[in-house]
Amino acid sequence: MHNEPSANSGHGGTLPLNNIHTVFYQSTPIRLALLDGQPWFVAVDVCRAVGVFNPRHGAAKYVRALTDSQKALGRLPSVLCGAPAVLIVSESGLDKLLWLALHSVRGAWPVFSSLNAQASLIAREAIDV
Numbered sequence: 001m002h003n004e005p006s007a008n009s010g011h012g013g014t015l016p017l018n019n020i021h022t023v024f025y026q027s028t029p030i031r032l033a034l035l036d037g038q039p040w041f042v043a044v045d046v047c048r049a050v051g052v053f054n055p056r057h058g059a060a061k062y063v064r065a066l067t068d069s070q071k072a073l074g075r076l077p078s079v080l081c082g083a084p085a086v087l088i089v090s091e092s093g094l095d096k097l098l099w100l101a102l103h104s105v106r107g108a109w110p111v112f113s114s115l116n117a118q119a120s121l122i123a124r125e126a127i128d129v
Helices: 043-049 091-102 107-129
Strands: 021-025 028-035 038-042 071-075 087-090
Touching: 021 107, 028 043, 028 107, 038 043, 038 071, 038 091, 038 107, 043 087, 043 091, 087 091, 091 107
Parallel strands: none
Antiparallel strands: 021 028, 028 038, 038 087, 071 087
């Protein structure tokens, strides 16, 4: 599907997420970080944005079905040591998470294309800097 590098390759444990960006879907903020130039989205933010967030399970229900190359654990810069990590998903992981959460390509495609377009713009701006 997509050929992004695995966030877990060469990293042990939780990935530090520096330089966090925010994109929006229907006015709900979704945090993302660029890892090796590729966008990685905070899974719980995506689930909240599409209305499938479950306080008991968060995004784990949907992220569990992703491959290891599509998911990772990240630590946000504002989170203190010892605080739980956040699940992050790659671009292809976002595609699969949305499909699983919304049960259809028709429901997932508008969300994916909106977030992907915003993330691509951020990635291009990061390259230009």
